[in-house]
Amino acid sequence: MDNSVKPSYASIPSSIERTVYRLALLSPTPVTFNGKLCLPEPPKNVTLGSSVFRKFVCDPSCDACCMILPGPITLDYIPSELQALPVRPEGEREFKPDIIVVNDREFEVFSTVKPLYGCPFLTVQKECGGKGCELWPNHPLECWAAYKIQIQKYKEGSIILKRPPSRAWRWTIPPKCTYPEVSPEEMTVELTSDLDILTRYLSWARYFEIPTILPRIIDLVGAMIYQPNPEIFRRPFIVDMNNPSVYRYTV
């Protein structure tokens, strides 16, 4: 690794740090980011919230989250993701190499900055009025997962859920995300898309060599795609971190 590469955006909140924190929420072992412990102790379990089994609808006329949140913040790719981009942005929009340290090991990442308002990649004019991301469908994981698959601390463990932006009342452009109930048939499409995000989280975990419970979660969600169980759609269930082969309903 080239140690002459220095973090370019040390003063900007890091999406990578947020993502590593979320991976720590799914890990049975302690995780550090740039020398700092992400959590006081590993979570004891992971709950798959019933909101996961609702549909996330991003209103095509809306671009509120790209316009407002969560800037200023870094937008980032791991190397394999950057290599997969059909066109690599250049100039001021270039994703520049950085080094971050996870669990005392150095890793190369590629970052650029989303300013407080707007985004340099929000350039595609949509027919319905809003603007779209020119990086789609290869947009950064932070953007893709934002209001579709969230991973948060929950009691003595963690929870995976879908939810709209917090503090949306402060946004000058109201977000239009909705989370309607879906039929078992529609659920297959929704869960397949969720699975893509969880699989991308897993690729980050593997790149940073963070052990996680994600393979088990992906197995469970994948099984539901082929055998959708309406009972599960209404009841959150919980996976024990140290015994992931077992899961149970929380209520």
Ligand code: SF4
């Ligand atoms: S705020 Fe919600 S509806 Fe609006 S663009 Fe973002 S995800 Fe879509």
Ligand code: SF4
């Ligand atoms: S990179 Fe794309 S998805 Fe992310 S904030 Fe910018 S325009 Fe939105």
